[in-house]
Amino acid sequence: MRTERRVRSTRGRLVVAVSSLLLAALVILGATSIVILRQNLVNQVESTLYLSNESAQNQVSSSLEQNDALPRFDDFSIVIPPDGFFLVLEGRDPRLSAFFTRDYSYRPLSSTEIEELRAQPFAPGDTRTMTLQDYGNYLVTASLVDSPQSGSYTVVTGIGLTDTDAVIMSYIIWITAVGLGVAALAATFGYRLITRELDPLEHVTQVAQQVAATPLSSGEVEQQGRVPRDPRLRGSEADRVAIALNGLLEHVESSLNARHRAEESMRRFIAEASHELRNPLASIRGYADFYSQSPADPEELANVLGRVGSEAKRMSTLVDDLLLLARLDADPRVRKEEVDLSQVVLETVSDVRFAFPEHVWQIALPDDAVNVIGDEDAIRQMLLNLVANAGHHTPAGTRVRISIERHDGEFLLAVDDNGPGIPAAAIPTLFDRFTQAGDETSVTRNSTVGLGLAIVKALAAASGYDISVRSDERGTRFMVGIPR
Incomplete structure (x- = not known):
C-alpha cells in the first residue's frame, strides 16, 4: 500500500x-x-x-x-x-x-x-x-x-x-561548537523571523477558510473578513498576497451583491410589469364581458369603447417601454449622427406645453446653435421623459426650466423645477425600473408606472452620456452631460 x-x-x-x-x-x-x-x-x-x-x-x-x-x-x-x-x-x-x-x-x-x-x-x-x-x-x-x-x-x-x-x-572543536551554536541561533531567530514574514499567509488561510464556509449561492452577501496588513511587511510578497486576496474578496462581494440586486430587480420587474399589464387587461375584459351579456345604448357604448381604447393605449405604451428597455439591454447601441440640440429642446417644450398646460415652462438656450453627436430619437426620448416626469410629479403652477449650458468638454442639458423635491431615500434607486418617488398621498402617483427615468438612464448609458440628479426642498434638477 x-x-x-x-x-x-x-x-x-x-x-x-x-x-x-x-x-x-x-x-x-x-x-x-x-x-x-x-x-x-x-x-x-x-x-x-x-x-x-x-x-x-x-x-x-x-x-x-x-x-x-x-x-x-x-x-x-x-x-x-x-x-x-x-x-x-x-x-x-x-x-x-x-x-x-x-x-x-x-x-x-x-x-x-x-x-x-x-x-x-x-x-x-x-x-x-x-x-x-x-x-x-x-x-x-x-x-x-x-x-x-x-x-x-x-x-x-x-x-x-x-x-x-x-x-x-x-x-576544529571551537569552530564546530561555534558553527552549531550559530546554526541553532539562526534556526531560532530564523523561525521567529519567518513566522513573522508568513503571518499574512496564515491570515490568508484563515480568511479563505472562513469564506469557504460561508454560503454564497443566494441572497445578499455580508462583508467577509479581511486579511490584516502588518506595517512592518509593507511591499513584501506576503503583503501583496494579502492585498490581492482582499481585492478579490471585495470584487466577489460586490459582484455577488450586484447579481443579487439584479435578480431582485428582475423579480420586482416581472411582478410590477405583470401588475401594470393586468390592470388594463382586467378593465378591458370587464367591459367586454359586461356589454357582451346585456345591450347598451349608443352613448354608453361609445364611452365604454373610449375607456377600452384608453386602457389599450396605456397597455401599449407600457409594452413599448418594456420592449425598448429589453432592446437596450440586449443591444445598447444607438446611432451616431450630428443633432441640433437646441432644435430638439424647442420642439419638445412646444409639445409638452399642451400636455401640462397648468405648469410654467421656460427655456434657456445659447445664442448660437448647439450641435452634438448622438441619436436624435434617443435624445428626444430622454428629454421628453424628463419633462414629462416633472409634469407628472409636480403640482400645477410649478415652474419647469429646460436649459443648455456649456461646460469644459461637454454640454449640460438640464431640466429644473421648483416643486417639492424628491425624498432623499429615493435618490439612490431613482433610475431603477418601476421606481416611483412620490409619497402615498400624491395625486399623480398612479399616473405613471416608473419606467420613464429607467429609460432615460438606459438611453444615456447607450449614448455615452452622464445622467445625474440633485434635489432638495427648493426643487429638483436633472442633468444630462453630452460630450462636445
Whole structure:
C-alpha cells in the first residue's frame, strides 16, 4: 500500500533550508580556514626545521673537516626545539642521533625509533610528514654531507607536529561548537523571523477558510473578513498576497451583491410589469364581458369603447417601454449622427406645453446653435421623459426650466423645477425600473408606472452620456452631460 508522504509546512522547510545553507557556509568557511591555518603553522614548523637541519649539517661538516670524524654525542651543540630529533646515517647505518624532550634534555634515539626512520627512504632535500609510533606526526627533511676521506653522510632532522595538530584540533572543536551554536541561533531567530514574514499567509488561510464556509449561492452577501496588513511587511510578497486576496474578496462581494440586486430587480420587474399589464387587461375584459351579456345604448357604448381604447393605449405604451428597455439591454447601441440640440429642446417644450398646460415652462438656450453627436430619437426620448416626469410629479403652477449650458468638454442639458423635491431615500434607486418617488398621498402617483427615468438612464448609458440628479426642498434638477 502506497503511503502518502507527509508534507512539511513552508515555515519548517524555510527554517531547515536557511539553517542548512548557513551551516554549509560555516562548514566551507571552517574547512577553508582550517586548511589555511594548518598550512601557516606547517610553514612555521618547516622554517624551524630548515634552520635546525642546517645547524646539524654545519656541525657534522665542520667536525669531518677538522677531525675526519663525526662529533661526539656530548659535543654536539645544535639548536633544535623540544620534541625534535636528528639522525646521522652513513649509507643505511646510524652513526649519531639525538632526541630533544620537552624538558630541554636530550637522549640518543632508541633502536626502535631508528628502525622506523630507516624504514623511510630519504632523498637529499626531501621534506615529508611521517608518523612515529609513540610520538605522533613529524615533519622530516634530509640533507647530504660529503667527507673528503670518509665518504658521505645523510643528516635527517625532524620537528614534531604535535603542537600544530593540537592547535588544529582545538580550532576544529571551537569552530564546530561555534558553527552549531550559530546554526541553532539562526534556526531560532530564523523561525521567529519567518513566522513573522508568513503571518499574512496564515491570515490568508484563515480568511479563505472562513469564506469557504460561508454560503454564497443566494441572497445578499455580508462583508467577509479581511486579511490584516502588518506595517512592518509593507511591499513584501506576503503583503501583496494579502492585498490581492482582499481585492478579490471585495470584487466577489460586490459582484455577488450586484447579481443579487439584479435578480431582485428582475423579480420586482416581472411582478410590477405583470401588475401594470393586468390592470388594463382586467378593465378591458370587464367591459367586454359586461356589454357582451346585456345591450347598451349608443352613448354608453361609445364611452365604454373610449375607456377600452384608453386602457389599450396605456397597455401599449407600457409594452413599448418594456420592449425598448429589453432592446437596450440586449443591444445598447444607438446611432451616431450630428443633432441640433437646441432644435430638439424647442420642439419638445412646444409639445409638452399642451400636455401640462397648468405648469410654467421656460427655456434657456445659447445664442448660437448647439450641435452634438448622438441619436436624435434617443435624445428626444430622454428629454421628453424628463419633462414629462416633472409634469407628472409636480403640482400645477410649478415652474419647469429646460436649459443648455456649456461646460469644459461637454454640454449640460438640464431640466429644473421648483416643486417639492424628491425624498432623499429615493435618490439612490431613482433610475431603477418601476421606481416611483412620490409619497402615498400624491395625486399623480398612479399616473405613471416608473419606467420613464429607467429609460432615460438606459438611453444615456447607450449614448455615452452622464445622467445625474440633485434635489432638495427648493426643487429638483436633472442633468444630462453630452460630450462636445
